[in-house]
Amino acid sequence: xxxxxxxxxxxxxxxxxLFSSYLYxxxxxxxxxxxxAGMARWMNLQAQExxxxxxxxxxxxxxxxxxxxxxxxDEPQFEWESPAAAFQAAYKHEQFITQSVNDLADLAxxxxxxxxxxxxxxxxxxxxxxxxxxxxxxxxxxxxGDSKSALFMLDRELGQRTNAPDxxxx
Ligand code: OFO
Numbered sequence: 001x002x003x004x005x006x007x008x009x010x011x012x013x014x015x016x017x018l019f020s021s022y023l024y025x026x027x028x029x030x031x032x033x034x035x036x037a038g039m040a041r042w043m044n045l046q047a048q049e050x051x052x053x054x055x056x057x058x059x060x061x062x063x064x065x066x067x068x069x070x071x072x073x074d075e076p077q078f079e080w081e082s083p084a085a086a087f088q089a090a091y092k093h094e095q096f097i098t099q100s101v102n103d104l105a106d107l108a109x110x111x112x113x114x115x116x117x118x119x120x121x122x123x124x125x126x127x128x129x130x131x132x133x134x135x136x137x138x139x140x141x142x143x144x145g146d147s148k149s150a151l152f153m154l155d156r157e158l159g160q161r162t163n164a165p166d167x168x169x170x
Pocket of ligand 1: 017020050053093094097126127130
């Protein structure tokens, strides 16, 4: 059994993961509207991945006999200045999520909640991956600058993303 404080914090993260999914789906829709099909596909898959993250928190809470409490999801931004600005915003968001996961890990340690600390380990590692991936895309945008043909190529490349949401059990 976990403490009520830990339960509330995990429910808070569940909400943040759902918001991440919502935000990336909004970005996917923005890319669709701007005719960047590859970026739209990439973001759509990212939105699915975030939904899977939310479900990992859901499953864990159930497993430890805690109560899942779903709360309102904030409305995500609707429009971005450019594709580069959207990916920059995604990178900033991932940094925010990393901080949030680290805070959760601190709480688990302070509570001497070893089971939750072990559960969170996957998310700590995942955030390293997520930040690295989005940061690389942000760098690509910086390199291509105003080149329309390079932007077209980048869209094609991002559209190659195939990975399905991660479903590894936690
Ligand atoms: Fe859930 O990893 Fe991104 O936000």
